[in-house]
Amino acid sequence: MTARPVSPVSPSFERNPLTTASASRELAARSFPPGFLWGTATAAYQVEGAAAEDGRTPSIWDTFARTPGKVRNGDTGDIATDHYHRWREDVALMAELGVGAYRFSLSWPRIQPTGRGPAVQKGLDFYRRLADELLDKGIQPVVTLYHWDLPQELEDAGGWPERATADRFAEYAALAADALGDRVGTWITLNEPWCSAFLGHASGVHAPGRTEPVAALRAAHHLNLAHGTAVQALRAALPATADIAITLNIHQVRARTDSPQDTDAARRIDALANRVFTGPLLHGAYPDDLLADTARLTDWSFVRDGDTAAIRQPLDFLGVNYYTPTLVSAADGTEPDHSADGHGESGHSPWPGADEVVFHRPPGRTTAMGWAVDPSGLYDLLLRLKGDVPDLPLMITENGIACDDYADPSGAVHDPDRIAYLHGHLAAVHRAIEAGVDVRGYFLWSLLDNFEWGHGYSKRFGAVYVDYPTGRRIPKASARWYAKVSRTNALPAAADLE
Numbered sequence: 001m002t003a004r005p006v007s008p009v010s011p012s013f014e015r016n017p018l019t020t021a022s023a024s025r026e027l028a029a030r031s032f033p034p035g036f037l038w039g040t041a042t043a044a045y046q047v048e049g050a051a052a053e054d055g056r057t058p059s060i061w062d063t064f065a066r067t068p069g070k071v072r073n074g075d076t077g078d079i080a081t082d083h084y085h086r087w088r089e090d091v092a093l094m095a096e097l098g099v100g101a102y103r104f105s106l107s108w109p110r111i112q113p114t115g116r117g118p119a120v121q122k123g124l125d126f127y128r129r130l131a132d133e134l135l136d137k138g139i140q141p142v143v144t145l146y147h148w149d150l151p152q153e154l155e156d157a158g159g160w161p162e163r164a165t166a167d168r169f170a171e172y173a174a175l176a177a178d179a180l181g182d183r184v185g186t187w188i189t190l191n192e193p194w195c196s197a198f199l200g201h202a203s204g205v206h207a208p209g210r211t212e213p214v215a216a217l218r219a220a221h222h223l224n225l226a227h228g229t230a231v232q233a234l235r236a237a238l239p240a241t242a243d244i245a246i247t248l249n250i251h252q253v254r255a256r257t258d259s260p261q262d263t264d265a266a267r268r269i270d271a272l273a274n275r276v277f278t279g280p281l282l283h284g285a286y287p288d289d290l291l292a293d294t295a296r297l298t299d300w301s302f303v304r305d306g307d308t309a310a311i312r313q314p315l316d317f318l319g320v321n322y323y324t325p326t327l328v329s330a331a332d333g334t335e336p337d338h339s340a341d342g343h344g345e346s347g348h349s350p351w352p353g354a355d356e357v358v359f360h361r362p363p364g365r366t367t368a369m370g371w372a373v374d375p376s377g378l379y380d381l382l383l384r385l386k387g388d389v390p391d392l393p394l395m396i397t398e399n400g401i402a403c404d405d406y407a408d409p410s411g412a413v414h415d416p417d418r419i420a421y422l423h424g425h426l427a428a429v430h431r432a433i434e435a436g437v438d439v440r441g442y443f444l445w446s447l448l449d450n451f452e453w454g455h456g457y458s459k460r461f462g463a464v465y466v467d468y469p470t471g472r473r474i475p476k477a478s479a480r481w482y483a484k485v486s487r488t489n490a491l492p493a494a495a496d497l498e
Contacts, residue, residue, distance in 0.1 A: 037441030038486035039101030050084035054122035059149035064207035075456025105147035160219035177237035205344035213352035247319030261330035319397035325377035400445035
């Protein structure tokens, strides 16, 4: 593991003109590059339901959701939005949106219930039918292999902190590629491995609900290794034309002031949030400052010779998920608020080795999740990635907002805050493209209101409203707005938000 220069982080929290209402109104309609891919996205456990049908066995999220006190209102994904049975209706909604792609995840325990052995054909048949229907409607299927639903049997054997789980993941990737490679041309190995590792194993607010800082670091490494070995398996099974990527929730970390102490706090969080993944994935090494920051916890002996070479595999693009920036400072004598990082309430920190860093809620408007609305963070992040990996194309694989949506007496759902959020963030993407960043597409999160992890069904991210008791789908005003953007390949002037 060789040293790598520390990537820069934003030295202070400054408002970008894009975040001001007056500047946003002045933006004129603007076109995106020809071929820009417009899509929407979901995740298996959040939408599919059918938790015990056709051979599917429990995942860590089934177990976690059934644990009292872990998920708001005791909600589970047993039914979710019933996408497993209503997929034709949902594909028809996508066709009405005019999107060119649908990013969905495969349920590992639906395909390989124990995480080992042969695939269950009924599980694969569901995804074959879904892909065929998408293609029939002119929508490109984009598969994510892992969106957090590890088979419970693999967790019982040790889960992601154990090296063997990475081996099992590569075998699962090969099964999926063999079954769907003739239909699916774009593959994403992991979604947000930071959440899997640190929310799942350090703060415990996500499945499997462990609060073991060293296990979180081990899990991060084995998720990286799983990605690398899965890419090799996919390359061996898929046509040479297939695109393969990983999706990261890169944190746009900002120091509260430009003091050396606050700048160092931002560096520490940047290492734990971002470079623990981008270091080995893109550059073939874990950053030395990360190893030093966590040395009192572990000597990283779980990283074996050859691991970082296996992790660093050629990518066709990097998936970027962005919702809000992260604001930090050095300890100032106040009691740390672990929820101020936006990742949920817990008495345990998701930041191993950074106990002295304090998180702050940025000023300004917030979403129903309590996250700051700040498109400048996306712009800054895209420019940072261009500087770090200038030849690697980028794809916005998630971006969206939770709002307190409801159906009015006429049955309509008006969500002007979502439209404004999307307009501001798409303007930031367009501005980054004008600055030379190679952004190939944008996936709205999410197609449907759905099971929002620890928040259950209390938070609505969808462009389509779901009436959970009946399953009825109601396209929101934002769905119609996004349909116009995707069909025209252009962002309207802010004055034309409705």
